[in-house]
Amino acid sequence: TQLLEQSPQFLSIQEGENLTVYCNSSSVFSSLQWYRQEPGEGPVLLVTVVTGGEVKKLKRLTFQFGDARKDSSLHITAAQPGDTGLYLCAGGGFNKFYFGSGTKLNVKP
Amino acid sequence: EPEVTQTPSHQVTQMGQEVILRCVPISNHLYFYWYRQILGQKVEFLVSFYNNEISEKSEIFDDQFSVERPDGSNFTLKIRSTKLEDSAMYFCASRGGTSAYNEQFFGPGTRLTVL
Numbered sequence: 001t002q003l004l005e006q007s008p009q010f011l012s013i014q015e016g017e018n019l020t021v022y023c024n025s026s027s028v029f030s031s032l033q034w035y036r037q038e039p040g041e042g043p044v045l046l047v048t049v050v051t052g053g054e055v056k057k058l059k060r061l062t063f064q065f066g067d068a069r070k071d072s073s074l075h076i077t078a079a080q081p082g083d084t085g086l087y088l089c090a091g092g093g094f095n096k097f098y099f100g101s102g103t104k105l106n107v108k109p
Numbered sequence: 110e111p112e113v114t115q116t117p118s119h120q121v122t123q124m125g126q127e128v129i130l131r132c133v134p135i136s137n138h139l140y141f142y143w144y145r146q147i148l149g150q151k152v153e154f155l156v157s158f159y160n161n162e163i164s165e166k167s168e169i170f171d172d173q174f175s176v177e178r179p180d181g182s183n184f185t186l187k188i189r190s191t192k193l194e195d196s197a198m199y200f201c202a203s204r205g206g207t208s209a210y211n212e213q214f215f216g217p218g219t220r221l222t223v224l
Binding site: 042044088092098100 | 150159214
């Protein structure tokens with residue numbers, strides 16, 4: 001089983017602060033996805049990274065895939081209350097995905 | 110916008126009973142998945158399905174579980190004899206192609222409660 005460890009598990013910050021969430025594994029993944037999940041709903045894809053060292057930006061969110069394709073990070077600039085939610089990373093091949101345990105982010109106004 | 114739908118939204122059953130969870134994937138998608146999420150825990154892969162066959166399954170997906178695409182639109186997960194530990198949110202997902210960039214679209218989930 002390929003394990004994905006996310007840190008921190010919980011993060012509570014003030015509006016306007018920056019933050020970084022990490023996703024680490026001892027295994028190499030062909031691709032890695034970041035999702036956001038709201039309570040009582042299914043995960044919604046934010047981004048997919050495929051190439052080692054790849055950096056993708058989605059407005060105030062910056063995603064990076066490690067050179068060795070074993071780890072990834074999500075950086076949020078100037079966090080807003082609307083960013084509050086559960087952030088999940090998931091990696092795997094086409095037929096099977098492993099999810100991290102998630103980072104629960106709370107952005108206080 | 111096309112979406113994955115799941116029914117029922119909440120299913121309550123007695124231990125030992127059979128349940129069927131239903132999913133309608135996005136219409137032109139060919140790759141289907143079931144995941145579960147026990148309350149407070151991570152999302153866990155159960156099974157992937159393509160061309161009327163299981164592509165891959167996890168160690169969770171034992172003989173008590175089965176999947177089927179009975180017609181052109183539905184994708185079902187059956188649990189033959191439910192156990193208390195089967196209580197979880199079950200998510201269906203579908204995907205349109207084989208590229209790593211083809212997004213998995215998740216349904217809203219079915220909350221299964223086994224009493």
